[in-house]
Amino acid sequence: MNNKLNKSTELLRGGQFLVKETKAEAVFTPEDFTEEQKMMRDSVKEFVDREVWPKKEEFEKKNYKLTEEVMQKAGELGFLGVAVPEEYEGLGMGFVSTMLVCDYISGATGSIATAFGAHTGIGTLPILLYGNKEQREKYIPKLATGEWFGAYCLTEPGAGSDANSGKTKAELTEDGKHYKINGQKMWISNAGFADVFIVFARIEDDKYITGFIVEYDKENPNGVTFGEEEKKLGIHSSSTRQVFFNDTIVPVENMLSERGNGFKIAMNSLNVGRIKLAAASLEAQRRVTDVAVKYANDRIQFKTPIAKFGAIKYKLAEMATSAWVGETASYRAAKNIEDRIELRVEGGASHVDAELKTFEEYAIECSILKVACSEDIQNCSDEGIQVLGGMGFSADTPMESAWRDARIARIYEGTNEINRMLAVGMLIKKAMKGHVDLLGPAQAVGEELTGIPSMDKPDYSELLSEEKEMIKKLKKVFLMVAGSAVKKFGEDLEEHQQLLLAAADILIETYMAESAVLRAEKNAKRFGEDAQKHQIEMAQLYLYHAVDTVNQKAKEGIASFAEGDEQRMMLMGLKRFTKYDRMPNVVALRNSIAEKLTEENKYCF
Known part of the structure; x- marks a missing residue:
C-alpha cells in the first residue's frame, strides 16, 4: 500500500513538470531498462540489422512488397503485438517496452518506420481502445500477429489539420443493418497491403464524425478502390495511396465506439502516435551519427582524419547530443505514462480506460517530444550529409535517404506548428x-x-x-x-x-x-x-x-x-x-x- 502511495505522490501529472520539482531519483532513464527490455531491444536491433539495414538500397526503389514481407516477419516475431494484451495474441508488455520496439525497429529506413507506426498505432489502437469485446476478439489477434495489416483513413483533400471537417458520408440502409460509405481519403499509409481500414465518416448532419471498421478483400472489393502509389520525397517503400469508397457496405456492428465519437477517437489515437513518432526518430539519429563518425575517422585530408578537425568535432558532438537528449526525454515520459496507467488500473479502472485517460493526460509531453525529436532527426541527417561532403549527397550512402525520410516526421501526426500550439493551449486549459x-x-x-x-x-x-x-x-x-x-x-x-x-x-x-x-x-x-x-x-x-x-x-x-x-x-x-x-x-x-x-x-x- 505504501509503495502505491509513494508512486502516486512522486509521479507528476501531465504538464506538472513546469511547476513542480522533479527529483533525479524519480526519473526513469534507459539505464533502468529491465533485462527483459534489454533482450527485446537487442532482438529488434538484430532483426533490423539482418532484414532491413542491408536492403536500404531496395527500399529506395519503391519495393512495397519488401516492406510487406518485413512487416510479416516482424509480426511472426511478436514485434507488432508488444502493446497488445496476451488474450488477443499480443505480448502484453508495458508502454516503455512498446516505445523500445518502436525506437529500434524504425532506425534503418523511414519506410519500415512508417509502416510499423501506422499499423501498430493508428491502425490497431482505435480498435483496441474503443472497440467492443466482439470487435477486439475478431480483429486484434490478426493485427497483432501480422496476419492482417491495418490502415487509418482520416485525412481528406479538404480536411487535413481540421480533421472533423471531412465530407465522407455514412448512410444507414433501409433495413437498418448496414451503413453505406461514400467518400475519398488521401495520404493513407499501408493502403496498398492493408486488410482492415479505420474509416471516419459523417452520419447525416452530425456535428462530429463517426469511426467504422472496414474490411478489405481483393476478391470482393466492396466498392473500395485505390489511387496509384504517391510519388514522395522520401519513405519510398511506404505504401501511400488515396482510398475511395463507393457505396461500400459496412455492417452496423462495425461502428467503432458510439455515433459521433470519431473525432475523439482520432485525437486520442494521435496522442499515442506523437510520442511513438518521437521514439521512431531516435535510432535513426544513432545510425546517422554512427555512419558520420566512421566516415570522419576514415576520411583523410591533409594527412589527417577529418574527425580531428574542430569543425567536424562540432557536428559530431551536436548530433550525438541531440540523439541522447531525445532518448532521455522520450523514455522519461514513457515511464510516466506506464506508471500512471498502472496506478489507474490498481485504482479499479479497466486497462483500456486507464490508457485512454493517461494518454490524454500526457498529451502535452507527447506533443513536445514529437516536435523536438522530429526536428532533431532532420538536423542530424542534414549534418550527416555535411560530414560526408559530396559522398553525403550521393544516393550510394545512407545519408541522403535518411534526410529525405526524416522530412515527413515534421508533418504527420499533426504538423509541428499545430503541435506547438496544442502544447501551450492544452497547458493553459489544464x-x-x-x-x-x-x-x-x-x-x-x-x-x-x-x-x-x-x-x-x-x-x-x-x-x-x-x-x-x-x-x-x-x-x-x-x-x-x-x-x-x-x-x-x-x-x-x-x-x-x-x-x-x-x-x-x-x-x-x-x-x-x-x-x-x-x-x-x-x-x-x-x-x-x-x-x-x-x-x-x-x-x-x-x-x-x-x-x-x-x-x-x-x-x-x-x-x-x-x-x-x-x-x-x-x-x-x-x-x-x-x-x-x-x-x-x-x-x-x-x-x-x-x-x-x-x-x-x-x-x-
Missing part, C-alpha cells in the same frame, strides 16, 4: 481546470520581477546544481511570458499564433533540457561522475543551447504584446533568468564528446 497550478507560480514570478534581486551568492558545490538552478529560471521565463499573455489576451490568445509558437519553444526546450540534466545527475550519483563524464557534458551542452533559444523566443514574445515599463521590466527579468553565473566552455564540451565518439568509432552513449 490550468483553467485546476489540473496544473500555473496561476500561483506565475504570480510569484511577477512579484519577483518587481522585488529587489537577492545579492546572495548561490551555492553550486553539488553536481549540476547550477544547471538545475538554470532549469528553474527557464520555467520562470515561460510563466512570465505565458502568464502575461493570458492576462492580456484571455480566450483570444489562440488567435496570436506566433506568440504561442514562441511560448511553445520555451516549453519544449525547458522539458528537454531538464530531462537531460536529471538523467546525468541520476547516473552520476549511482555510477560515479567519472563514468558519466560525457553524459554530464551533453546535458550541459544541450542546456547552453536551450538557454539561448529561450532567450530569443521570450524576447520575441514579450515584444509582441508588452510596451513601455511593462516591457522593460519583463526584459530585465528575462536577462536575470537567462544569465549564467559560470558560463560553460562549450568548445571544450563539444571536443570531449566528439573525441569519445571517434575513439569508440560509433555512437556510444
Whole structure:
C-alpha cells in the first residue's frame, strides 16, 4: 500500500513538470531498462540489422512488397503485438517496452518506420481502445500477429489539420443493418497491403464524425478502390495511396465506439502516435551519427582524419547530443505514462480506460517530444550529409535517404506548428481546470520581477546544481511570458499564433533540457561522475543551447504584446533568468564528446 502511495505522490501529472520539482531519483532513464527490455531491444536491433539495414538500397526503389514481407516477419516475431494484451495474441508488455520496439525497429529506413507506426498505432489502437469485446476478439489477434495489416483513413483533400471537417458520408440502409460509405481519403499509409481500414465518416448532419471498421478483400472489393502509389520525397517503400469508397457496405456492428465519437477517437489515437513518432526518430539519429563518425575517422585530408578537425568535432558532438537528449526525454515520459496507467488500473479502472485517460493526460509531453525529436532527426541527417561532403549527397550512402525520410516526421501526426500550439493551449486549459497550478507560480514570478534581486551568492558545490538552478529560471521565463499573455489576451490568445509558437519553444526546450540534466545527475550519483563524464557534458551542452533559444523566443514574445515599463521590466527579468553565473566552455564540451565518439568509432552513449 505504501509503495502505491509513494508512486502516486512522486509521479507528476501531465504538464506538472513546469511547476513542480522533479527529483533525479524519480526519473526513469534507459539505464533502468529491465533485462527483459534489454533482450527485446537487442532482438529488434538484430532483426533490423539482418532484414532491413542491408536492403536500404531496395527500399529506395519503391519495393512495397519488401516492406510487406518485413512487416510479416516482424509480426511472426511478436514485434507488432508488444502493446497488445496476451488474450488477443499480443505480448502484453508495458508502454516503455512498446516505445523500445518502436525506437529500434524504425532506425534503418523511414519506410519500415512508417509502416510499423501506422499499423501498430493508428491502425490497431482505435480498435483496441474503443472497440467492443466482439470487435477486439475478431480483429486484434490478426493485427497483432501480422496476419492482417491495418490502415487509418482520416485525412481528406479538404480536411487535413481540421480533421472533423471531412465530407465522407455514412448512410444507414433501409433495413437498418448496414451503413453505406461514400467518400475519398488521401495520404493513407499501408493502403496498398492493408486488410482492415479505420474509416471516419459523417452520419447525416452530425456535428462530429463517426469511426467504422472496414474490411478489405481483393476478391470482393466492396466498392473500395485505390489511387496509384504517391510519388514522395522520401519513405519510398511506404505504401501511400488515396482510398475511395463507393457505396461500400459496412455492417452496423462495425461502428467503432458510439455515433459521433470519431473525432475523439482520432485525437486520442494521435496522442499515442506523437510520442511513438518521437521514439521512431531516435535510432535513426544513432545510425546517422554512427555512419558520420566512421566516415570522419576514415576520411583523410591533409594527412589527417577529418574527425580531428574542430569543425567536424562540432557536428559530431551536436548530433550525438541531440540523439541522447531525445532518448532521455522520450523514455522519461514513457515511464510516466506506464506508471500512471498502472496506478489507474490498481485504482479499479479497466486497462483500456486507464490508457485512454493517461494518454490524454500526457498529451502535452507527447506533443513536445514529437516536435523536438522530429526536428532533431532532420538536423542530424542534414549534418550527416555535411560530414560526408559530396559522398553525403550521393544516393550510394545512407545519408541522403535518411534526410529525405526524416522530412515527413515534421508533418504527420499533426504538423509541428499545430503541435506547438496544442502544447501551450492544452497547458493553459489544464490550468483553467485546476489540473496544473500555473496561476500561483506565475504570480510569484511577477512579484519577483518587481522585488529587489537577492545579492546572495548561490551555492553550486553539488553536481549540476547550477544547471538545475538554470532549469528553474527557464520555467520562470515561460510563466512570465505565458502568464502575461493570458492576462492580456484571455480566450483570444489562440488567435496570436506566433506568440504561442514562441511560448511553445520555451516549453519544449525547458522539458528537454531538464530531462537531460536529471538523467546525468541520476547516473552520476549511482555510477560515479567519472563514468558519466560525457553524459554530464551533453546535458550541459544541450542546456547552453536551450538557454539561448529561450532567450530569443521570450524576447520575441514579450515584444509582441508588452510596451513601455511593462516591457522593460519583463526584459530585465528575462536577462536575470537567462544569465549564467559560470558560463560553460562549450568548445571544450563539444571536443570531449566528439573525441569519445571517434575513439569508440560509433555512437556510444
